[in-house]
Amino acid sequence: MSDLVARTGRHQQRYEGGCRLVAGCIPFRYKDLDDDNSSKSNKIIEVLMITSQSGPGLLFPKGGWENDETVEEAALREALEEAGVRGELKEFLGYYEFRSKTHQDEFCPEGLCRAAMFPLLVTEELVSWPEQSTRLRRWVSLTEAVEQCRHPWMQEALAEGFSIWQANQIMCVEDDSDPT
Secondary structure (H helix, E strand, C coil): CCCCCCCCCCCCECEECCEEEEEEEEEEEEEECCCCCCCCCCEEEEEEEEECCCCCCEECCEEECECCCCHHHHHHHHHHHHHCEEEEECCCCEEEEEECCCCCECCECCCEEEEEEEEEEEEEECCCCCCCCCCCEEEEEHHHHHHHECCHHHHHHHHHHHHHHHHHHHHHHHHHHCCC
């Protein structure tokens, strides 16, 4: 059991324009394809997904952005609570809107949500974390992530946000290494 405790309740939940504000991340790592650990080792990207508490399919960590934290702090907290990972939050990917059937309340009667999403370079995987009894985590390829992802808005965040961000990172590295 984890000594860390997940936040619960909605008394500090942020709302804006009839939408519940949510923060989340796409945890990722670089995995060596070669066993020789050479400096020119081929690497692939894997993303960490978690099981849903309410049905089939895989998800990325996300949850309510609360009044006493920044959006970045909320994204990091959700990664820790739901997936048991810590890491380095990268550039903001964008806002993704969706409708939640389970999160309708007096401030958001239609269940509208706006999620701020970030890439998270994972630096630590905890052995125990707050929601480990209700969630499993799994490292998957980008292709498998798109196929297994439960929500279309998360597929969009992965395909249009994360993948474009990652391609730009590769281009920046190549530009830095080009002596011309």
